[in-house]
Amino acid sequence: MKREIEQQPEALRRTLDAVLPELPALCRLGEQTRQVLFVARGSSDNAAVYGSYLCEVAAGRLATLSSPSVATTYRSRLDLSGVLAVALSQSGRTEEIVQTMAWAADCGARTVAVTNDAESPLAEAAEVTLCTQAGVEQAVPATKTYTTQLAALAVLGLALCGDDQGFRAALHEVPDAVEAMLQPRGDFAEMVARLAAVDGLVVSGRGYAYSTALEVALKFKETSYRTAEGLSYADLLHGPIAVLDGDTPVLLVAPADGPVLPGLVTLARRARELDSATLLLGGDAGLAAACDASVAGPQLPEFLAPIGLVVPGQLLTEAVAVTTGIDPDTPRGLRKVTQTDGAE
Known part of the structure; x- marks a missing residue:
């Protein structure tokens, strides 16, 4: 975990280089939608809270966090026309998140995936994928996959703000600021x-x-x-x-x-x-x-x-x-990819 914390500045630099070219596609989706629906669990859900503040405070877009069970357990159908569904999963393989994004698309939403695996089911199903460049994360607790998700969401926020140049300039300062935190x-x-x-x-x-x-x-x-x-x-x-x-x-x-x-x-x-x-x-x-x-x-x-x-x-x-004598890399009872609703 400590080593992967220290890898975050470079992971952020790689991620910004990888996802900033997606700005035109994100801007087009922003022009075609009014609201944002985030789909996530765990650390990705915490990242989505940050994304919701970016959308509402910086970009003036109503944003909310989804309840995936509406899609996967209750199988309800909603009118999501005009909604941009943003699904986050570091692995891109959490079945509940993949299913919920597919449900959102079927309900009329446009879709964006934020994942660390460009070949994952989540990435393949989305209209636009923001593929973070955290590299392999060995420790179970998310560190560099979390901060690179935040960076990807900041790029989404930049797009929804119309590619504001002050926002963009500040975004380029992030990796150095993170390095100073080490x-x-x-x-x-x-x-x-x-x-x-x-x-x-x-x-x-x-x-x-x-x-x-x-x-x-x-x-x-x-x-x-x-x-x-x-x-x-x-x-x-x-x-x-x-x-x-x-x-x-x-x-x-x-x-x-x-x-x-x-x-x-x-x-x-x-x-x-x-x-x-x-x-x-x-x-x-x-x-x-x-x-x-x-x-x-x-x-x-x-x-x-x-x-x-x-x-x-x-x-x-x-x-x-x-x-306190605990190995933070391998917490008891946890695995790197978590499935819910009995999915294995």
């Missing part, structure tokens, strides 16, 4: 020690970074078997904040700027009042001052920050697993 700056060792000493935590963010909170929480579950709950800070305040105490820390994830920061400062202060250790990935100086320990995030605009922000989270989860 040597965490700040209280990394302290945060590892604190999290290795507890059985559970809450991971919280909002807006674009909500996807990062979900993914980092998933990585804690997969790699070190912590009970980790990923929540929007708005949802956290609506009741779940009651779980925060001296035995349950909160890990905040935040971009370096943007409208979500004031609310996170308020949440950090509230958590400390509850004696919960308050830890931070990213954010600005004001948010860091409100927390007990922090690690710096990427110098990227908010709409691209999740691609870099997840990297110190990956490193943190890997380090906690190793510290």
